[in-house]
Amino acid sequence: MPAAGPVPPLARWLMPSIEDVIFLCMLGVVLSQGSGLFGDGDTGWHIRTGEYILQTHSIPRQDFYSYTVSGTPWVAHEWLSEVVLAALHRYGGLMAVGVFTGLVISASIFILLRYMMRLGLNVFSVLVTIVFVSMVTKIHWLARPHIFSFFFTVAATIALERYEKGEIRHLYILAPMMFLWTNLHSGFVIGFALIGVYAIGNIFRALWAASDAIRELGRARATHLLWTGGLSLVASSINPQGPAILLFPLRHVGMTLHINRISEWISPDFHNLFVFEVLVLFILLVLWLGVVRINSFEVSLLLLWAHLSFFSVRFVPLFALTQAPLIARGVDGLAQHVRAALRAGHPLRWIGDRLGRVSHDLCHQSREFDRHLIAIVISAAVLIVGIEGGALGVYAALSIHHDKTAFPVGAVDFMEKNHFEGRLFHTDLYGGYLIYRLYPRVKVAIDGRGEVYGRTGFFEKWLTVFDALPGWENILDEYHVGTVLWPSNKPTTALLRSSPEWALVYSDETASVFVRNDAAHQDLIRRLGRVSYVFPKEKGDGD
Amino acid sequence: METKVDRWILPSLSDAVFIALFFRVLFLGSQLFNDPDAGMHIRMGVDMLSSWKVPRVDVYSFTSQGLPYLDHEWLSQAVFGSVYAVGGLTAVVIFSSLIIAVTFALLFHLLCREGRTLWSALGVTLLAIAASSPSLSARPHVFTILLALVFFSIVRSHARDRSPRRLWVLLPLMVLWANLHGGFVMGFIIVGAFCIGAGGVAVVGKREDRTNARAEFRHLAAILIGLLVAAMCNPWGPKLLLFPFRLVGQDYAIDHIQEWRSPDFHEDRVTELLILGIFLIAILSRRLPSMGEILCILAFVHLSLFAVRNVPLLAMISSFALSGGFEDIVTRPIFSRLRPVGIWLSGKSREILAQSERARGHLLPVVVALGVLTSLTIGGGRIGPVFGPYELSPKRYPVEAFAFFEKEQLADRGNLFHAYFYGGYWIFKKGADARVFIDGRQDPYPAQVVKGYFKISGSDPRWREIMDKYRIGVVVFQTNSSLSALLSEDSEWALIYSDPVASIFVKRTPQNADLIAKYPGVRLAAVNP
DSSP: OOOSSOOOHHHHHHSOOHHHHHHHHHHHHHHTTGGGGGOSTHHHHHHHHHHHHHHHSSOOOBOOSBSSSTTOBOOOTTHHHHHHHHHHHHHHHHHHHHHHHHHHHHHHHHHHHHHHHHTTOOHHHHHHHHHHHHHHHGGGOOSSTHHHHHHHHHHHHHHHHHHHTTOTHHHHTHHHHHHHHHHHOGGGHHHHHHHHHHHHHHHHHHHHOSSHHHHHHHHHHHHHHHHHHHHHHHHHTOSTTGGGGGGHHHHHHTOHHHHHHSGGGSOOOTTTOHHHHHHHHHHHHHHHTTSSOOOHHHHHHHHHHHHHHHHOGGGHHHHHHHHHHHHHHHHHHHHHHHHHHSOTTOHHHHHHHHHHHHHHHHHHHHHHSOSOHHHHHHHHHHHHHHHTTSEETTEEOOOOOOOTTTSOHHHHHHHHHTTOOSOEEOOHHHHHHHHHHHTTTSOBSOOSOHHHHHHHTHHHHHHHHHTTOTTHHHHHHHTTOOEEEEETTSHHHHHHHHOTTEEEEEEOSSEEEEEEOSGGGHHHHHHHOOOOOOOOOOTTOOO | OOOHHHHHHSOOHHHHHHHHHHHHHHHHGGGGGOSTHHHHHHHHHHHHHHHTOOOOBOOSBSSSTTSBOOOTTHHHHHHHHHHHHHHHHHHHHHHHHHHHHHHHHHHHHHHHHTTOOHHHHHHHHHHHHHHHGGGOOSSTHHHHHHHHHHHHHHHHHHHHHOOGGGGGGHHHHHHHHHHHOGGGHHHHHHHHHHHHHHHHHHHHSOHHHHHHHHHHHHHHHHHHHHHHHHHTOSTTTTHHHHHHHHHHTOHHHHHHSGGGSOOOTTTOHHHHHHHHHHHHHHHHOOOOOOHHHHHHHHHHHHHHHHOGGGHHHHHHHHHHHHHHHHHHHTTSGGGGGGHHHHHHHHHHHHHHHHHHHHOOOOHHHHHHHHHHHHHHHHHTTOBTTTBOOOOOOTTTSOHHHHHHHHHTTGGGGSEEEEOTTHHHHHHHHHGGGOOBSOOSOOTTSOHHHHHHHHHHHTTOTTHHHHHHHTTEEEEEEESSSHHHHHHHHOTTEEEEEEOSSEEEEEEOOGGGHHHHHHSTTOOOOOOOO
């Protein structure tokens, strides 16, 4: 039941709305991933790049992390994210970075939830949708600049949709948003795609709509959107690379080998993305049954996102976030359809009616308790705990660090302790971690900056070693590699173990270290002694 | 004035599609053997015909020798074996081309019969061909594509006219399907989807539709039970019904074998076009398929996203909705400016289809098929100057390595480990003497053999233990692979043969010393990237 009488002003501040509760739950779920938030090696080089910028007050313009492509032009176009991550890291280490990541992801879900609630949808339909959408986005809950693209993709979609519903003020935020987005993450091109879809749709409307009034409306909106697009182009050009940044996504997509081999760029494997598939099939079902009617903009966006997410798994979370309103409308419409088909007094219909009333009350309360103070205070408190290293006084409240089973934590400790020198060869995943741990003392062979290694042709050479193909030793010789740090369970490790030219000096279940078995390394090999290979544990391994 | 003779001689449009596609597939020829299992099926069929027995235990591998084996494709193998016995690989290509051409010509014919315009029927048929092309090969799967189309067409017709009589045809067809290929389970999915669809409408559909839906549900439920009984008419009885569940339960194999993987949309643009096309008609078309058809298409979208081998089935099943949907979309007001073109095109379509309707003899396709067969007989494996001879491509299969293997009698040097898709080739060449490690039949191999194969081929840390466990003495593997790189470095193995396709390694034992000494200093051959 709606609350009787006006809500006291203090209650508006102190009472949490359903959105606040969901936001805090999301924050808890994201933070419970712990080390999973650092499952990607790139976080390491982003933090170190941010530190470089903070120290030198300049943006890197060429590679200085690697020995393989050193000096190659490379502009840190995600510099603003890197500065934010580095600043957080300076005060609270990885913990603060992890908590901040959790806040940005939860904020993305929060604005999405708020938008869906404002559409007047049943709260329970919205909650079901949020659960499924979160399960899909979880694959990329990582402490990397792309989390900003989560937020801005949702924000831009909502802004354009609300503009389309007649709220012109929402258009004004797009150009400043595009400035921020471009400097935070290369996913900014999505913003232009979204503006483009709405602009083209309105141009079609202006040219071919049935009535004069709609044609006039189309003309006005197309003009607004083209202006917004133009201003956004200008705003996006304000970055370290200038207007050249606008071509970055095209250059990146043109790197075929890179796109075909890097895990985040490959097509989704539906053996492991069951929830994503459920969402795709559900959307298809509700559209076909006519449970949901969508306008031409939504059609274009649905097809665009379906194409992108089929092409590359990195777009799967964005598909889920942008299609969430459609999914919620589908759940709502389907529930109403079933309810209407059931006879009065049917238990399911009774439950539906009760849930409808509860939903109505919750929506009403959410409009009244609209100050979100509780959510803000708790978020601030969690961030402070993060900056304090995850501790509340003497109690450890949070624990976020690099996972020892994913990263060569023990191997790098060993190498540091024994003052390894010379050129090191390793996987791209390890590259970012090595930069985080060893820069500037050690230069890497490769890391997650695909555009740098792909452009120079090194990536192809590196793949020969990564795939353990014939000719692998020529690549190691060409770059005068003295040490190889490799995951213990990969084919290249088996090769190195069999090769008499390499000596195993360290091994744990995650990674192994080999040094070249030549005269230059004999002292080191004698000093460290040869060690036994440690077999990685494997779940359900019968052999 | 058209005479009766003209009607016999003139080809219908479906005939033209059949002939064009038949020659197109003949032209592709050897590519039909790109599937590694093709050779294995042929050899098993030949062996079956010579013994007049359906195999009940595995005789082709040493890893599952003597273990019970449910050969769910025995009838296909017998057919392929007979065809091979008649005319070798050329006859197998002709036979497979016939089945493929019949399948798509039938699709085109059914679309035209349903009142689609020539243009949409042709467009959708071409889309189905393009989407299916990567999966079309000389193996039992082609029967499943054809039978899935026939099943879907019959059940769909029933959903429209609710005449239960035609449903009974499904029972003998299921008997045939269950003996031809494990894909017979698709028949249950098709009928099951329509049955659930009818049940859904009966419960929550419009009140005026509920009575008919209840009747449809009853018919389909009865047929489902009948299909269960029909599928049991096979050499293994009810056990066969569990085969699909066992197969899907083999997670490790399903995750690693190429045809069971999700489509790679970087390469497979046609499948994406197909799925996005389904989205488009679901959104824009006002022509609503039945609930059963929608559920059936959704089921096959799921199956196609799960495993690329199911894409041809989706292409078949969605063709009717796609063609109908696109015809509806182009009549929307937004395309009103194109209406004169549309009217002209549909007029032309009606004219051509009416002409085609009059041609009833299908004489030309028969003549073409007989001509090709005659040409084969007198051409010694070639069909005219353009087609054939057909072979298992030496660019793909280890043809020269096999000759070396035989010359040196390497089968006596220990158990053989080889690339997954060489297994079928070895069986094709050696029959029961092949003693392979693994091949495309997932059924006879215990999970640990499949897992062991992928561990060795992927240079897993425990590769050596697994090799020892299976007493591997000889390895034949792709030259450009991590295993070849590994064995060429390893002190326990010696490389004795290498060409750009395959390399052969033997274990360094005193017994093999003579062989290793005979081929000193062999290095891995250079491979074109």
